[in-house]
Amino acid sequence: MLTIQEALSQGTRLLDDERIVAPRLTAEVLLCHALHCERVYLYAHSEEPLTELAWIHYGRYLKERIDGKPTQYITQQQEFYGRAFFVSPDVLIPRPETEHLVEAALKYGRNSRMAIDVGCGSGAIAVTLALELKHARVFASDISPGAVKVARRNAETHGAKVRFLDGDLLAPVRDGSMDLVASNPPYVPRTDEPSLQREVRDFEPEVALYGGPTGNEMYGRLIPEALRVLKPGGWLIMELGYRSLKPVRRLLHSEWRAVQAIDDLGGIPRVLVAQKVP
Numbered sequence: 001m002l003t004i005q006e007a008l009s010q011g012t013r014l015l016d017d018e019r020i021v022a023p024r025l026t027a028e029v030l031l032c033h034a035l036h037c038e039r040v041y042l043y044a045h046s047e048e049p050l051t052e053l054a055w056i057h058y059g060r061y062l063k064e065r066i067d068g069k070p071t072q073y074i075t076q077q078q079e080f081y082g083r084a085f086f087v088s089p090d091v092l093i094p095r096p097e098t099e100h101l102v103e104a105a106l107k108y109g110r111n112s113r114m115a116i117d118v119g120c121g122s123g124a125i126a127v128t129l130a131l132e133l134k135h136a137r138v139f140a141s142d143i144s145p146g147a148v149k150v151a152r153r154n155a156e157t158h159g160a161k162v163r164f165l166d167g168d169l170l171a172p173v174r175d176g177s178m179d180l181v182a183s184n185p186p187y188v189p190r191t192d193e194p195s196l197q198r199e200v201r202d203f204e205p206e207v208a209l210y211g212g213p214t215g216n217e218m219y220g221r222l223i224p225e226a227l228r229v230l231k232p233g234g235w236l237i238m239e240l241g242y243r244s245l246k247p248v249r250r251l252l253h254s255e256w257r258a259v260q261a262i263d264d265l266g267g268i269p270r271v272l273v274a275q276k277v278p
């Protein structure tokens with residue numbers, strides 16, 4: 001039977017031959033998943049032989065990754081804002097860029113009593129807001145029942161008090177009831193589908209990716225609905241697609257003020273903040 005060190009070398013070579021990015025790191029993460037251990041264990045026990053069961057599991061995970069399945073769907077886990085979230089193919093894998101949205105929501109919505117995450121997916125935003133915004137009642141909605149199930153599970157795991165609403169965007173929300181509307185809506189243009197990475201195109205849920213032919217269609221629906229449910233002076237905070245800033249700005253009419261875009265670490269406008277005129 002191979003040792004941990006040998007298994008890592010073999011796995012890294014296999015992944016590298018198939019042009020998987022970060023082959024060594026991926027092999028380590030997959031081997032840890034097979035062994036139910038932390039990465040440091042691999043180095044402290046590098047000469048230990050793998051059990052037959054661990055070898056079988058590791059081999060299966062390597063095959064899944066080579067076939068394009070994202071590592072996070074194999075390990076069923078993704079870190080977001082310092083917490084581990086369960087993920088399944090029913091939800092988008094939370095991205096680090098979305099932490100900029102959370103930062104903006106915590107800044108502008110810090111005094112919120114009522115907040116909602118629209119299109120909650122795994123619940124990464126809603127759970128984080130519920131844990132970080134001490135005075136807010138946090139709601140979350142998603143059109144996908146599978147996503148709501150995953151988000152509920154994450155809220156329970158983290159002891160976050162989130163109330164889940166079923167329905168299309170903000171349809172289940174009363175007029176003028178919210179201080180904060182946060183959303184990372186689907187914004188990939190349908191026309192980009194052929195050029196997406198296969199990990200995204202073939203494995204992440206379509207309903208979480210595509211925002212319509214131009215990608216901006218969901219903003220066109222979300223902005224007027226947010227205007228309806230926000231209290232005067234309430235904040236709308238949305239993640240932006242990489243070509244969304246201009247068209248989305250055009251949708252924010254005189255009922256909005258303090259409109260600003262926040263760049264991500266790559267210098268791309270990633271978050272749009274707007275306040276409903278008080």
Ligand SMILES: C[S@@+](CC[C@H](N)C(=O)[O-])C[C@H]1O[C@@H](n2cnc3c(N)ncnc32)[C@H](O)[C@@H]1O
Binds near residue numbers: 094141144167169208
């Ligand atoms: C880009 S994902 C964001 C998921 C999560 N908030 C995150 O940031 O990782 C968009 C989410 O919006 C949901 N969604 C799509 N259309 C919707 C609609 N009409 N009403 C409510 N949710 C919708 C999808 O199911 C998906 O979970």
